[in-house]
Amino acid sequence: MALVRCHQLVQRATREHPATRPTPESARAAADALLHAWPDIERDTGLGVRLRAHTRALRTRTSPAGSVEEWLWQPDGHPVLFRAGTSLGGSGQVKAAVGYWQEMARTAGHRLGPDHPHTLTTRHNLARWRGETGDPAGAANAFEHLLTDTLRILGPDHPHTLTTRRNLADWTYESGDTAKAVEVLSTLADDQERVLGPDHLDTQASKQVLRLWRDELSDG
Known part of the structure; x- marks a missing residue:
């Protein structure tokens, strides 16, 4: 599967135009597309880098209707958020993975509650990558x-x-x-x-x- 690139000016115009600016539905659709493009086994290092970058960019988007980050945690955390963290650690960036999962654990605990299964998953991944850093x-x-x-x-x-x-x-x-x-x-x-x-x-x-x-x- 190939990723389609789009010039930054076109991206900005799309985000800011009233008819095409981000909405909860379009944000989740974009996250679904990223997840669908993500291979189970990352043999293409460059593809993994691009997918993580696109996921990071998606999370930081905002619109008058709200933030994509908030929408992706509704109702209980989109799988692409978890896939990006797994990819980061799997690429060998174990210290960065610890930071990522620390943030995920805090966010999941705040948005979903400490007893939500996805919160437990973030803590599990944080513990794992902490060990991989040599601790x-x-x-x-x-x-x-x-x-x-x-x-x-x-x-x-x-x-x-x-x-x-x-x-x-x-x-x-x-x-x-x-x-x-x-x-x-x-x-x-x-x-x-x-x-x-x-x-x-x-x-x-x-x-x-x-x-x-x-x-x-x-x-x-």
Whole structure:
């Protein structure tokens, strides 16, 4: 899929003309188009740069009727906002990704409330990219706090809860606390087997890693 470029003067005229200035409907349509153009796997670095730039430009637009940023959070956050953050981190800009997800977490908490699933998602992504910057202890601590809220809001058997527990185990291990990581992952593997079944890929992966970590403790 190709992106169509438009001269800046034409863009400005389109934004400012009463018949074509941004509206909630046109803003969401533009966001939908960006999301549709975004490949699941970004093999074209330049395309990712352009899509993130277009998303950023879209978010900053305003009109007499309101701001596009506000419209994109109605009713609960357009997926392109989340895709842009994932793309940013995936491009290797991990520090920028931390800043992006910090802003997203604040905005989601304000607009959607602290218990909204999308707010939990922003916190999850923030914790992940914090770890990727070289702060595994900070990531583990963030996932531990997130898990408390995820358990309360979504329940112990929700897929997002299980994923949060796996991330907590992984970053705890990366922070150097193998014994605690084994404890977290052991309990998770039992629950994954109960909820997902013994043959599920997530269950099998947890058990395989658990064996490696236990061997590491034994060798130590």
